[in-house]
Amino acid sequence: xxxxxxxxxxxxxxxxxxxxxxxxxxxxxxxxxxxxxxxxxxxxxxxxxxxxxxxxxxxxxxxxxxxxxxxxxxxxxxxxxxxxxxxxxxxxxxxxxxxxxxxxxxxxxxxxxxxxxxxxxxxxxxxxxxxxxxxxxxxxxxxxxxxxxxxxxxxxxxxxxxxxxxxxxxxxxxxxxxxxxxxxxxxxxxxxxxxxxxxxxxxxxxxxxxxxxxxxxx
Numbered sequence: 335x336x337x338x339x340x341x342x343x344x345x346x347x348x349x350x351x352x353x354x355x356x357x358x359x360x361x362x363x364x365x366x367x368x369x370x371x372x373x374x375x376x377x378x379x380x381x382x383x384x385x386x387x388x389x390x391x392x393x394x395x396x397x398x399x400x401x402x403x404x405x406x407x408x409x410x411x412x413x414x415x416x417x418x419x420x421x422x423x424x425x426x427x428x429x430x431x432x433x434x435x436x437x438x439x440x441x442x443x444x445x446x447x448x449x450x451x452x453x454x455x456x457x458x459x460x461x462x463x464x465x466x467x468x469x470x471x472x473x474x475x476x477x478x479x480x481x482x483x484x485x486x487x488x489x490x491x492x493x494x495x496x497x498x499x500x501x502x503x504x505x506x507x508x509x510x511x512x513x514x515x516x517x518x519x520x521x522x523x524x525x526x527x528x529x530x531x532x533x534x535x536x537x538x539x540x541x542x543x544x545x546x547x548x549x550x551x552x
Contacts, residue, residue, distance in 0.1 A: 336363040340397055342430060343405030344369055347487040347522035348445050348529075352403060353380075355526050361534065366399055388421075390429055397433050401533055404430050404444040416457060423458075424465045431469040431477070441476035443529050444469065448483040448516055448544045470540065478532050480525055483544040487522035516545040524551045 339362040343349040356365045357377045367375065367382045375382060383393055404427050413419035427444050434442045444466075449456075452463035466479050528547040542550070 337400035338364045339401050340366040340399035341403045347485050348525045349405035351522045351526035401441045402439045428468045431472040435472040446479045446481045448481045482520045482525050484519040516543045527551045
């Protein structure tokens with residue numbers, strides 16, 4: 335019997351790819367999508383919910399899937415401050431974990447980042463690492479973190495620094511071997527494919543590094 339999936343962060347690079355694959359696949363008969371603005375999906379599988387500002391508690395009783403996917407993420411530049419960044423990349427995933435435990439969600443999948451480490455001197459990476467640590471405290475049967483390197487794909491907004499970085503990563507990709515392989519740029523499509531593959535399996539590990547995502551997607 336097919337299951338129900340829920341997706342937060344469906345308008346980002348990985349989120350958009352994940353939605354496409356969820357629509358096309360047969361593992362879920364319904365996909366609950368939580369967005370800040372109406373996206374008008376055409377698939378009959380999708381049930382869309384609109385989040386009113388930062389009032390996540392108002393939709394907590396609606397987050398009742400079998401599997402919950404969190405593809406939410408921003409940048410320091412877009413967030414505008416450390417506090418705003420932390421609200422998105424730390425507080426929302428932790429709230430989802432709390433809600434998943436309360437609503438007895440079976441599996442939680444979260445897009446994190448290569449290099450995530452709570453002890454990192456880099457605020458972005460330390461925030462991601464602390465988020466992972468906090469999420470693991472919740473009693474959810476399956477918790478999985480995906481740590482991609484720089485994501486490749488078409489965004490809705492232009493990020494010129496990121497565009498230059500992607501070009502450099504593509505050109506130097508052949509040098510990314512051995513321990514450096516996990517820093518090789520990876521497509522959002524591959525990350526989404528891997529998330530769904532892990533959802534279908536029985537994995538005891540919590541973390542999937544970027545190079546492992548490449549291997550699992552084969």
